[in-house]
Amino acid sequence: MADALPLWSVVLLPVLLVVVTWATVAFDAALTARAAGGPSGVGAALAVPVRETARLLVGQRRRTVAADVVLGRVGGAVLPVAALLAAAVLPWGRLPVADLDVGVVWFNAMEVLAWAAVWMVGWGSNSALALVGGYRFVAQGLAYELPHMFAIITAALGAESLRVTDIVDAQQDLWFVVIMPVAFVVYLLSAAAMTFWGPFDAPVSRDVAGGAAAELSGIDRLVFAGGRWMLFVAAAAMAVPLFLGGGGGPWLPAWLWVAVKTAAVLALLVWLRRKVPTLRMDRWTEFAWVVLIPATIAQALVVAIVVLQRGGM
Amino acid sequence: MISIVLFWVLAVAALVFGFLVFRLDSMAQVTFALLASFLAVAGLVLLLGLSYLGVVIVLMMVIEMVIMAVFMIMYMMNPAGLMPMSMFHNTKGSAVIAGVVFVALVAGILLVDWPTRQGEAAPDLTFALGEALMGGQMLTMMTLGVTLFATIVATVVLSTNRGRYDRFGDDLDRAVADDPAGGGVG
Known part of the structure; x- marks a missing residue:
């Protein structure tokens, strides 16, 4: 942690994360409004998250019989906290809030917390469909996490460092997306999967009446859904320092490049979610184990050979 | 100063959550109490300056305990977590073993003539760990x-x-x- 952003950035980080999440939700709402032929426009779209937040804030909490309140509420709260802690290693321009020497491992550890969180929420309400949703996420977790881990590690391997700023510095000449396209694509897919976004939203999908979130209302639903959006934003934003050169680019300042690239990745993932229906879990699990994991290992091997050729290690 | 406070907070948290593993009567809560105890230990490892080991403990323990939760709830005597249950088996025997081990460890801490540190920590501990x-x-x-x-x-x-x-x-x-x-x- 030789140099990092000044201390006030710690306070600004949650604000920034919420603002970016707000913009993403508004973008999603705008697409929904356009598809429905309803009132569209920037103002209407920006109002949607605010209105929904206000509605959930004044809403009643739903109480179920013999609920495990402790696990349910802790699980919900873990999502936004994990998103925030994960976002701490994201470079805003050149520097992140916390430039940890094991930044990418830290990021992955925070993402994995979502795994426990969804199960705890699903368990907490003592409702069959919610529990089904929670178990769905756990059952698929390894099929999501292993390709994700290999994709992240490939970027770290290319830079010969686990520090996020080193990974960005290593891409000054060539973005990692060029030399590790497989890892990039797998990262984007598994980032959506790790935050259970469509087409991987089986844990909270409609066929089980909302799955893990089935019994949530009021503040509980706000924390769960908001935390899920925030984690999604953090996971998408991490693709920029890992594969898209971070703040590198001509003319514009670094922070603006980060913003532009992050917006592009978010737009792509939101678009993907709206275009592709929920994938069948058994098919994706098989595909992940049989195709994605070998593909990412082969990708890591190629990158390792490139690094050795360069005279690294 | 901060590290001393953190040490005591994390050490007490690790013990309290470890104790709760035996006191709680729901398999799901027991699993996550154990996870919380492990996370406190991971914090202690981070305090030692071993960042990679500490973060990897967080990563692995979360994955491991979530998988464990599935199996523990599946196999244990209180599948749905609805009826009170007890984590005690062989109460007297285990209490004696736990007491003896605790006394032995504390005696070891107090009685062993710990050597002073020689040499310096490697500049990159993660690299040194991988090398070793x-x-x-x-x-x-x-x-x-x-x-x-x-x-x-x-x-x-x-x-x-x-x-x-x-x-x-x-x-x-x-x-x-x-x-x-x-x-x-x-």
Whole structure:
């Protein structure tokens, strides 16, 4: 942690994360409004998250019989906290809030917390469909996490460092997306999967009446859904320092490049979610184990050979 | 100063959550109390300056305990977590063992003449750890990895009652495997 952003950035980080999440939700709402032929426009779209937040804030909490309140509420709260802690290693321009020497491992550890969180929420309400949703996420977790881990590690391997700023510095000449396209694509897919976004939203999908979130209302639903959006934003934003050169680019300042690239990745993932229906879990699990994991290992091997050729290690 | 406070907070948290593992009566809560205890230990490892080991403990323990939760709830005597249950077995014996081990460890801490530190920490501890684990023992590690993997595969092969003839027919000429549930290979 030789140099990092000044201390006030710690306070600004949650604000920034919420603002970016707000913009993403508004973008999603705008697409929904356009598809429905309803009132569209920037103002209407920006109002949607605010209105929904206000509605959930004044809403009643739903109480179920013999609920495990402790696990349910802790699980919900873990999502936004994990998103925030994960976002701490994201470079805003050149520097992140916390430039940890094991930044990418830290990021992955925070993402994995979502795994426990969804199960705890699903368990907490003592409702069959919610529990089904929670178990769905756990059952698929390894099929999501292993390709994700290999994709992240490939970027770290290319830079010969686990520090996020080193990974960005290593891409000054060539973005990692060029030399590790497989890892990039797998990262984007598994980032959506790790935050259970469509087409991987089986844990909270409609066929089980909302799955893990089935019994949530009021503040509980706000924390769960908001935390899920925030984690999604953090996971998408991490693709920029890992594969898209971070703040590198001509003319514009670094922070603006980060913003532009992050917006592009978010737009792509939101678009993907709206275009592709929920994938069948058994098919994706098989595909992940049989195709994605070998593909990412082969990708890591190629990158390792490139690094050795360069005279690294 | 901050590290001393953090040490005591994390140490007490690790113990309290460890104690709760035996006091709580819900399998799900027990699992996550154990996870919380491990996370406090990971914090202690981070306090030692071993950032990679600390973060990896967080990563692995979260994955491990979530998988554990599934199996613990599946196999233990209180499947749904609805009826009170007890985590105690062999109460007297385990209390004696725990007491003796605790006294022995504390006596060790107090009585051993700890040496003063010699030499300096490596500049990059993660790199030093990798070097120490892999450097001279690459062959051992590779053998170990393949052996573990072979054990997993062999165990699955021995324990399943369905072979390729069940899945692909007597002449192995079925285009799609006949599986009771999807998601298998093939």
